[in-house]
Structure formats: structure tokens, C-alpha cells
Amino acid sequence: MYRFIARRLGSGVVLVAALTTLTFFLLYLGAGDDIARQLLGEEADEAAVRAKERELGLDRPIVTQFAHWLSGAVHGDLGTSWFNGQDVGAAILSRLSVTVSLVIGSTLLTVVFATVLGVVAATRGGWVDRVVQVAGVLGHAVPNFLISLGLVLVFAISLHWFRPTGYTRFAESPGLWLSSITLPVLALAVHGVSGVVQQVRGAVVDELGRDYVRTLRSRGLSEARVVYRHALRNAAGPALSFLGVQVVGLLGGAVIIEQVFAIPGLGQVAVTATGQGDVPLVMGLVVVSAVLVVVLNLLIDLLQGWLNPKVRLG
Structure with missing residues (x-):
């Protein structure tokens, strides 16, 4: 297991180094x-x-x-901002928790809803399967900002359940913090669920058709135990691999979502720094984003290795 972690960390360090080197020369030469x-x-x-x-x-x-x-x-x-003289690390750290809370929240919702809907579609079949697949395609096709505007119109303006914009820090009021991130997290999770649910559904369908599943059923095991304890665990590998790709998309989507909901996260900093040409701040954002992606993918790899020992051996 330690060698498995070391290999993943090594590849992550190489990725961060290559990305930051290429970005530095492109930014400064450009x-x-x-x-x-x-x-x-x-x-x-x-x-x-x-x-x-x-x-x-x-x-x-x-x-x-x-x-x-x-x-x-x-x-x-990470240097000093060219425009406001602020320390780049301090500027990013002050916004990092906001973006991380959005990404973690949307990732958790993606895992829960994609797993439930994927298993239901695979086991029920028929019209339920078709509805889940069509909803997945539509959810993935609609842009994030349109989903965000729809959620604001329904839940903030019409029903008055949430504020349409703004952000409250957890330390100030946990209740208002939860209220301020609910709609942004939902908007991000729609795209995540739409992509991962197809992978879960397809992987579970494949596992349910294997010989070991027929053997377990012939021994009298309940269908729920066969599906959730055996088939779903073996089907988790492809879904988790795709989830790692989706995490990168969630970070990119957070840039747009934070603009729509006026949330002071890394997205606002990125847009401002890019528009001004503040190279040190852009470099800092690239480094922090790359490290976040590596850490989140490492966690997903560890979970995948725990579920499937073949991944660790490979």
C-alpha cells in the first residue's frame, strides 16, 4: 500500500512541476x-x-x-501581486476555503446521487433506466450558468428559500453559510451527477451479467446483498476513475458558479487576475489548483485501491 501511495505521489509531483513550468514560460513570454x-x-x-x-x-x-x-x-x-502588492499566498488562502467547500460539497452530492440513480437504473431497467439516461444527457448538455440561473429563479426568487447571491463564512453563522452554498453546490453537482451516473449504471449492468453474480443468486443471497455488497463494489472502479476527471471539471465550473452567485472564492480571483495580467497571482492560482487536483485524485485512487486490491498491485 505504501508503494502504491508513493507512486501516486510521485506522478502528482511530476504533473505539478511540468504544469507550473510550462505555465510560467507561456505567461512571461506571452x-x-x-x-x-x-x-x-x-x-x-x-x-x-x-x-x-x-x-x-x-x-x-x-x-x-x-x-x-x-x-x-x-x-x-508564491510572490507578490503586481497590482495591489498583496502576498499571493495570502490572497489565495483567504479564498481557498470557499472554493474547496463548493467542490467537496458538490463531489459528495455527485457520489451519493450518481450511485443511487445508477444502481436504480441498472436494476430496474425499462422506463426508469431510459429516464435516468435521458436526464443524464440533458443535465450534462445544459451549461452551468443556465442551471444556476434556473435554481436562483425557482428557489431564491420564487420560493424565497435561499438568497440569490452572496456568501457568509461558517465562523460567522453556520446556518447562513449552509444557505449561501446550497444553490452553488447543487448547480455544480448537476453536471457531476450527469456524467458519473452513466458510468455507475454501465458498470453495474456489466457486473450483474457476470458468472459470480449468478452463483451468488443461486446460493440464496438476497438481491440487495448481491447488488450493494458485491456488484456495486466491483463496479466502483470505473466510476471512481471517471469521478477523478469530473473533479477537474468541478474546479473549472466553480469559476463560473462563483461569478453567478457573487461568491468570493478562487474563481473571482482568477477572473480578476487574468483580466489584469497579474502574472504572479495567476501562477499562484495554477499551482494551488494543480495541487488540489492531485490531492483529490490521490484520495480517489486510495479509495479505489481499498475497494480493489488489483489496483494496488498494478
């Missing part, structure tokens, strides 16, 4: 030679521009800049 002038304005004189370049370290070779940034990043220093 920003052009007039970064300092963009920061100071077109009216700035040449002396001020050159002084700003020296302040930001932009007068050094790009390889030297990368080595300096990497040295700081390894020690937890």
Missing part, C-alpha cells in the same frame, strides 16, 4: 516586453519603466526569473 509600462500606464517616462522592471526582476533572463520564482515557491513564497 506578456511581452512592456509589462512595466502596462502597470505604470502609457504616460510613464522611460526611467520609471526601467526602474519598475528592475523592481519586478523583469530585466533578468527568463530562466533566472523562473529559478527565483521556483526557489520561493518551494519554500511557500
Whole structure:
């Protein structure tokens, strides 16, 4: 098991390193030679521009800049924002818990609803199966922002069950916090459930057709025990693999969802930093997002290895 974890951690470190290296060179090379002038304005004189370049370290070779940034990043220093002078790590950490709560909440809902609906569709068949499959296709096809607007119109404006926008931190009021993240989490979970339910349904159908299931039934085991204790456990592998892909989609979808619901998470920071061309802040967001994806996928791999020992041996 330890070797299995070490392999997964090693591949995650390689992924983060490759992604951050590629992103750094693309951002700094794509920003052009007039970064300092963009920061100071077109009216700035040449002396001020050159002084700003020296302040930001932009007068050094790009390889030297990368080595300096990497040295700081390894020690937890992601640099300083070019526009507001705020520490990048502090700016991201202040918003990280918001986005993580959305992603974790939507992931939990995805697992629960996709499992229940997938098993029901696979065991019942007929019109129930067709309804679940059609709903899955439609839910995956509708954009996140349309789902969000629909939820706001129904549950916030018409029924007045939730606030349409805004966010309350858990420390201030747990009840208001739960109310403020419910609609965003549901909006994110719709896409997750729509994708994973097809995988669960297909995997369970395949398992129910195998010889060991017929043997278990012939021994008199109840259908519920056959399905939930044996078939579902063996079918969890493909569904969990697809869930890992969906987690990346949930992080990307959170950017849009946070804009729709005016939630101060990483999505708002990403949109602002990208629009301004704040390269250090964008780099920090890339690093943190990559680490989040690696950690979440590692947890999914561990769960998959626990369910299926063949994964650990492979």
C-alpha cells in the first residue's frame, strides 16, 4: 500500500512541476516586453519603466526569473501581486476555503446521487433506466450558468428559500453559510451527477451479467446483498476513475458558479487576475489548483485501491 501511495505521489509531483513550468514560460513570454509600462500606464517616462522592471526582476533572463520564482515557491513564497502588492499566498488562502467547500460539497452530492440513480437504473431497467439516461444527457448538455440561473429563479426568487447571491463564512453563522452554498453546490453537482451516473449504471449492468453474480443468486443471497455488497463494489472502479476527471471539471465550473452567485472564492480571483495580467497571482492560482487536483485524485485512487486490491498491485 505504501508503494502504491508513493507512486501516486510521485506522478502528482511530476504533473505539478511540468504544469507550473510550462505555465510560467507561456505567461512571461506571452506578456511581452512592456509589462512595466502596462502597470505604470502609457504616460510613464522611460526611467520609471526601467526602474519598475528592475523592481519586478523583469530585466533578468527568463530562466533566472523562473529559478527565483521556483526557489520561493518551494519554500511557500508564491510572490507578490503586481497590482495591489498583496502576498499571493495570502490572497489565495483567504479564498481557498470557499472554493474547496463548493467542490467537496458538490463531489459528495455527485457520489451519493450518481450511485443511487445508477444502481436504480441498472436494476430496474425499462422506463426508469431510459429516464435516468435521458436526464443524464440533458443535465450534462445544459451549461452551468443556465442551471444556476434556473435554481436562483425557482428557489431564491420564487420560493424565497435561499438568497440569490452572496456568501457568509461558517465562523460567522453556520446556518447562513449552509444557505449561501446550497444553490452553488447543487448547480455544480448537476453536471457531476450527469456524467458519473452513466458510468455507475454501465458498470453495474456489466457486473450483474457476470458468472459470480449468478452463483451468488443461486446460493440464496438476497438481491440487495448481491447488488450493494458485491456488484456495486466491483463496479466502483470505473466510476471512481471517471469521478477523478469530473473533479477537474468541478474546479473549472466553480469559476463560473462563483461569478453567478457573487461568491468570493478562487474563481473571482482568477477572473480578476487574468483580466489584469497579474502574472504572479495567476501562477499562484495554477499551482494551488494543480495541487488540489492531485490531492483529490490521490484520495480517489486510495479509495479505489481499498475497494480493489488489483489496483494496488498494478
